[in-house]
Amino acid sequence: MAIESMAYIKDKKERESMAWFRNLSKLTTTIKASQRPKNKDPFLLLPSFTFLSHFSSSNPIEDKKPSTTKPIEHSSGLEPTKPNEKPRVVVLGSGWAGCRLMKGLDPHIYDIVCVSPRNHMVFTPLLASTCVGTLEFRSVAEPIGRIQPAISREPGSYFFLANCTGIDAHKHMVHCETVTDGEQTIDPWRFTISYDKLVIALGSQPSTFGIQGVKEHAIFLREVQHAQEIRRKLLLNLMLSDVPGITEEEKKRLLHCVVVGGGPTGVEFSGELSDFIMKDVRQRYTHVKDYIRVTLIEANEILSSFDDRLRLYATKQLTKSGVRLVRGIVKDVKAHKIILDDGTEVPYGLLVWSTGVGPSPIIHSLDLPKAPGGRIGVDEWLRVPSVQDVFSIGDCSGFVESTGRQTLPALAQVAERQGKYLAGLLNKIGKEGAGHANSEKEIEFGDPFVYKHLGSMATIGRYKALVDLRQSKEAKGLALAGIFSFFIWRSAYITRVISWRNRFYVFINWVTTLVFGRDISRL
Numbered sequence: 001m002a003i004e005s006m007a008y009i010k011d012k013k014e015r016e017s018m019a020w021f022r023n024l025s026k027l028t029t030t031i032k033a034s035q036r037p038k039n040k041d042p043f044l045l046l047p048s049f050t051f052l053s054h055f056s057s058s059n060p061i062e063d064k065k066p067s068t069t070k071p072i073e074h075s076s077g078l079e080p081t082k083p084n085e086k087p088r089v090v091v092l093g094s095g096w097a098g099c100r101l102m103k104g105l106d107p108h109i110y111d112i113v114c115v116s117p118r119n120h121m122v123f124t125p126l127l128a129s130t131c132v133g134t135l136e137f138r139s140v141a142e143p144i145g146r147i148q149p150a151i152s153r154e155p156g157s158y159f160f161l162a163n164c165t166g167i168d169a170h171k172h173m174v175h176c177e178t179v180t181d182g183e184q185t186i187d188p189w190r191f192t193i194s195y196d197k198l199v200i201a202l203g204s205q206p207s208t209f210g211i212q213g214v215k216e217h218a219i220f221l222r223e224v225q226h227a228q229e230i231r232r233k234l235l236l237n238l239m240l241s242d243v244p245g246i247t248e249e250e251k252k253r254l255l256h257c258v259v260v261g262g263g264p265t266g267v268e269f270s271g272e273l274s275d276f277i278m279k280d281v282r283q284r285y286t287h288v289k290d291y292i293r294v295t296l297i298e299a300n301e302i303l304s305s306f307d308d309r310l311r312l313y314a315t316k317q318l319t320k321s322g323v324r325l326v327r328g329i330v331k332d333v334k335a336h337k338i339i340l341d342d343g344t345e346v347p348y349g350l351l352v353w354s355t356g357v358g359p360s361p362i363i364h365s366l367d368l369p370k371a372p373g374g375r376i377g378v379d380e381w382l383r384v385p386s387v388q389d390v391f392s393i394g395d396c397s398g399f400v401e402s403t404g405r406q407t408l409p410a411l412a413q414v415a416e417r418q419g420k421y422l423a424g425l426l427n428k429i430g431k432e433g434a435g436h437a438n439s440e441k442e443i444e445f446g447d448p449f450v451y452k453h454l455g456s457m458a459t460i461g462r463y464k465a466l467v468d469l470r471q472s473k474e475a476k477g478l479a480l481a482g483i484f485s486f487f488i489w490r491s492a493y494i495t496r497v498i499s500w501r502n503r504f505y506v507f508i509n510w511v512t513t514l515v516f517g518r519d520i521s522r523l
């Protein structure tokens, strides 16, 4: 049975009946044009031709008759592989888990198909640094074709810029809808992909705890476009507050940056912001330098997973840097102010929300076994029980209760190691001739996945960082704070950046910022 988000279908139903017909005319024109010997615009025409030529022999667009009254929701896409073809691994998501998996998969054994609404992986630990210009956006985005070159080169491997909208585990099929730039470009359309092995690595979404106004007024920090939005808003507010005619009260509001959530991401962002204010705003926006403030709101302790001494150190350093720490629970978010549970009103010009993550609607909608907390349930080998050939890794997955294992934290180091483990497992399965759908029953899976926590790190601004190398909160181990930790933090992350190109970019960005200050142009 196709598993679909009903709300999703309802929202799009009307639009699709027309959109499908418009796509038909646009795409048939493209296909015909691509068959002309002299093609003047290869960028427009070739991709459509290549795309269709590797798909099912039936043209997914032309087969559908516009005269049907009911809108056609799915056109055919990649059909099941034949026994003499390479088996196909379909990877949903291009985050830490999905990308590490794709990097490790052997393209001689499998065709690899990735479905994701973004064509790159985001190196999230350095994302906060891009919001204030310490790093450039490109430095933290790694194109998928660089992570697994087979996706760009192999005839049966693809990257599809699309959202997965449902999974039919019994038919070994994934339902997708393309991501486009809206009606100015091309309307989205639906297609299906058959898989031999499916890996669900769809990540998570920010938790809002049902608080009204968060989605409308706050900015989350998860994607490069969020960092871009934060940077543009911060610089806009700085510039507007310098323009004649603005009231004192409005100036104070515009230059009040509020961060909700005192976990590593909220603290790192607050640290970056205070650095930006102390080093760059004070020099280059001298008229407004005394107005700009940062407030970090947290319901409990900041950095609750870190060693107590490190937390104390972080609290002192942040306060020294001018970050106001407020203990409180946000009750309501309005366009220009937030309201705390004790009734305090906090006006803001920029609001960044970073209060943890939970399963996204697509994960909720999938009719698959679930782990406590609503993530997709997996066994010790990261297989989804009760369905064949489906695996799940990263933030979207958790161990089913019967394994007796605890759900692992939503961390890049978990996602990355699960991706690496599963790539090895799938390669082994493929080498033993069980890569095709429904053929792995006789295979010995080997050692189950075991996670060993390597510790946590966080920067707090002013060239200071925390390094907590204990395996758990109760365990003993090294816990450091200060400038030395900052160099450990930077060395650790620059070596983790995926490509040499981005390592070089990050290094050059750090040196440029140190010598010339941050870039404050609002592009």
Ligand SMILES: Cc1cc2nc3c(=O)[nH]c(=O)nc-3n(C[C@H](O)[C@H](O)[C@H](O)COP(=O)(O)OP(=O)(O)OC[C@H]3O[C@@H](n4cnc5c(N)ncnc54)[C@H](O)[C@@H]3O)c2cc1C
Residues within 6 Å of the ligand: 092, 093, 094, 095, 096, 097, 098, 115, 116, 117, 118, 124, 125, 126, 127, 128, 162, 163, 164, 165, 201, 202, 203, 204, 221, 222, 265, 362, 393, 394, 395, 396, 410, 411, 412, 413, 414, 415, 457
């Ligand atoms: C700012 C920030 C800093 C962080 N710092 C650290 C750190 O220092 N150390 C650490 O260990 N962890 C850190 N994390 C956490 C870490 O980034 C996550 O745990 C990690 O990204 C999880 O990887 P994932 O592959 O499961 O999910 P993600 O990396 O979130 O990837 C999910 C992928 O699924 C795609 N997707 C979503 N919906 C669909 C759909 N319907 N169809 C197809 N594709 C879809 C997304 O576009 C994305 O490509 C940080 C997170 C953030 C946001």
